[in-house]
Amino acid sequence: RKEVEQDPGPFNVPEGATVAFNCTYSNSASQSFFWYRQDCRKEPKLLMSVYSSGNEDGRFTAQLNRASQYISLLIRDSKLSDSATYLCVVKGYNNAGNMLTFGGGTRLMVKP
Amino acid sequence: GAGVSQSPRYKVAKRGQDVALRCDPISGHVSLFWYQQALGQGPEFLTYFQNEAQLDKSGLPSDRFFAERPEGSVSTLKIQRTQKEDSAVYLCASSLAKRTSGRAYEQYFGPGTRLTVT
Numbered sequence: 001r002k003e004v005e006q007d008p009g010p011f012n013v014p015e016g017a018t019v020a021f022n023c024t025y026s027n028s029a030s031q032s033f034f035w036y037r038q039d040c041r042k043e044p045k046l047l048m049s050v051y052s053s054g055n056e057d058g059r060f061t062a063q064l065n066r067a068s069q070y071i072s073l074l075i076r077d078s079k080l081s082d083s084a085t086y087l088c089v090v091k092g093y094n095n096a097g098n099m100l101t102f103g104g105g106t107r108l109m110v111k112p
Numbered sequence: 113g114a115g116v117s118q119s120p121r122y123k124v125a126k127r128g129q130d131v132a133l134r135c136d137p138i139s140g141h142v143s144l145f146w147y148q149q150a151l152g153q154g155p156e157f158l159t160y161f162q163n164e165a166q167l168d169k170s171g172l173p174s175d176r177f178f179a180e181r182p183e184g185s186v187s188t189l190k191i192q193r194t195q196k197e198d199s200a201v202y203l204c205a206s207s208l209a210k211r212t213s214g215r216a217y218e219q220y221f222g223p224g225t226r227l228t229v230t
Contacts, residue, residue: 099157099168
């Protein structure tokens with residue numbers, strides 16, 4: 001079983017739709033949580049951190065449920081430019097302290 | 113300011129050849145990471161440096177993989193006797209974070225080197 005699991009999709013949604021992605025992680029010692037965005041043939045870029053209380057950044061809302069080891073990302077009023085792969089990421093504290101563990105990504109395609 | 117740069121951007125190698133991939137992190141970034149991303153997968157951790165010290169190499173898939181960062185800045189990932197399964201994008205990331213800081217400093221990724229082994 002992978003440490004971070006995501007539905008690979010693709011999620012095909014019309015412009016303006018609300019879409020939600022979920023992610024589960026297996027290591028209960030994980031300390032920090034993120035969503036990264038990766039455009040086709042580009043590098044991953046940080047979209048937002050995920051806090052226990054839940055947090056919002058414009059049209060994007062992220063939530064964390066530590067008891068269930070579950071992370072979500074909600075995108076409201078989808079834009080064509082939101083089309084990308086969304087990577088769920090956890091950060092633990094192993095010997096190195098800083099490595100990121102990525103899920104396989106969820107692909108989103110927003111259509112006109 | 114300049115971000116993380118990697119070279120070459122694309123590399124085609126014949127099976128059995130050695131390759132060297134370069135990463136120039138953001139100036140002043142203490143931590144440097146290498147990740148491997150296979151097609152359709154998320155990046156997977158290979159190794160981590162804090163300055164010139166390689167603190168974690170647990171993700172290197174075999175002893176054919178070797179990484180160094182001798183002066184605590186530029187890093188090179190070397191793959192000896194390349195195999196077809198080594199074909200992937202190799203991503204380098206850097207961050208300000210130090211091991212003891214406890215803060216989740218953002219990792220900034222370079223554009224990657226796409227390695228194809230034929």
